Amino acid sequence: MTVTAGTSPTESSHAAPAASPTLHVTKGHGTQNDFVLVDDRDGVLELGATLVRALADRRAGVGADGVIRLVATQHVPEGAPLLASAPDARWFMDYRNADGSIAEMCGNGVRVFALYLDRLGLWPDGEELAVGTRSGVMRVRRVAVPAGVDDTAWFAFDIGRWHVPGGADAVAAGFDAEVAVAGLAVARPALGIDVGNPHTVLALRDEAELEAVDLTRAPQVHPVPPQGSNIELVVPLGESDVDGRTTARIRMRVHERGVGETRSCGTGAVAAAMAVRTWAGAGAPDDWLVDVPGGTVRVRSLPDGRAELAGPAVLVGEMDVDLAALLDR
Numbered sequence: 001m002t003v004t005a006g007t008s009p010t011e012s013s014h015a016a017p018a019a020s021p022t023l024h025v026t027k028g029h030g031t032q033n034d035f036v037l038v039d040d041r042d043g044v045l046e047l048g049a050t051l052v053r054a055l056a057d058r059r060a061g062v063g064a065d066g067v068i069r070l071v072a073t074q075h076v077p078e079g080a081p082l083l084a085s086a087p088d089a090r091w092f093m094d095y096r097n098a099d100g101s102i103a104e105m106c107g108n109g110v111r112v113f114a115l116y117l118d119r120l121g122l123w124p125d126g127e128e129l130a131v132g133t134r135s136g137v138m139r140v141r142r143v144a145v146p147a148g149v150d151d152t153a154w155f156a157f158d159i160g161r162w163h164v165p166g167g168a169d170a171v172a173a174g175f176d177a178e179v180a181v182a183g184l185a186v187a188r189p190a191l192g193i194d195v196g197n198p199h200t201v202l203a204l205r206d207e208a209e210l211e212a213v214d215l216t217r218a219p220q221v222h223p224v225p226p227q228g229s230n231i232e233l234v235v236p237l238g239e240s241d242v243d244g245r246t247t248a249r250i251r252m253r254v255h256e257r258g259v260g261e262t263r264s265c266g267t268g269a270v271a272a273a274m275a276v277r278t279w280a281g282a283g284a285p286d287d288w289l290v291d292v293p294g295g296t297v298r299v300r301s302l303p304d305g306r307a308e309l310a311g312p313a314v315l316v317g318e319m320d321v322d323l324a325a326l327l328d329r
């Protein structure tokens, strides 16, 4: 981490005023789900909600959907059990939503974090990269960009087991909640899906309806999820052959817990694809392309109830943030 403290004024009465402390940050995104990344390997930064909110602020700060702190896994309380089972998970992705709340996981964030580690020389050559998260260890590798998708580099990882918290009854019914969304006349049935973090997925009639909904206001879920929920609105678009594999395509918009509407959500894409796959029943394909306002990601159903998320990652720049200017308001 680079917090550069100001120097004391010198003995000269004409000395320049002490420079205020700065925080070196990097900005990146995955399908335009954007993040401020901070290198705090030694775990010395106090990343409180006030600092997160200020960094994420799109007018008075750097601007982002979330803040990601890079810290050695041994320095976080969640680290010991991760290192016991995966000693190679040296680096931990400490993820915070723009409102300062802590989230268990961020699917787009993992890919951007991997690229950040690579940029810092912390991704060993030729190896899978093990990333510690509050939802377990994610093993990231580079993969080919699917045919028809306009990106230069993709990364993929097994996100682990997803499940329907409502259990077998919810799976059989296809729904276990109702969601009221501004712009829709009545509340719609929805399915809760846990991908390490909580999601609620509802299907809309068509793309026109998806475009028309107003996500500037948070959708209301009933019953209210105890930990809150990310909400995904989806429209199935049909199936085609992509790189020799039958692939279903869906379009999605998302309202993220702790943020608002974002242009993509990786865990949300997994939840959306697995919800539609559950609704489709036996014979549904394993591969799903999920079109979001910021691009396209791929979700692949894996054996044993696991799923893989793949998509792009981009780092756009670095800056030294003047902490006094950022926090003084």
Ligand SMILES: N[C@@H](CCC[C@H](N)C(=O)O)C(=O)O
Pocket (backbone or CB within 6 Å): 033, 066, 097, 102, 103, 104, 105, 106, 107, 108, 109, 197, 198, 230, 256, 257, 258, 259, 264, 265, 266, 267, 268
């Ligand atoms: N954008 C992320 C999810 C970030 C966390 C989410 N807002 C939550 O609170 O669970 C993603 O790409 O998965």
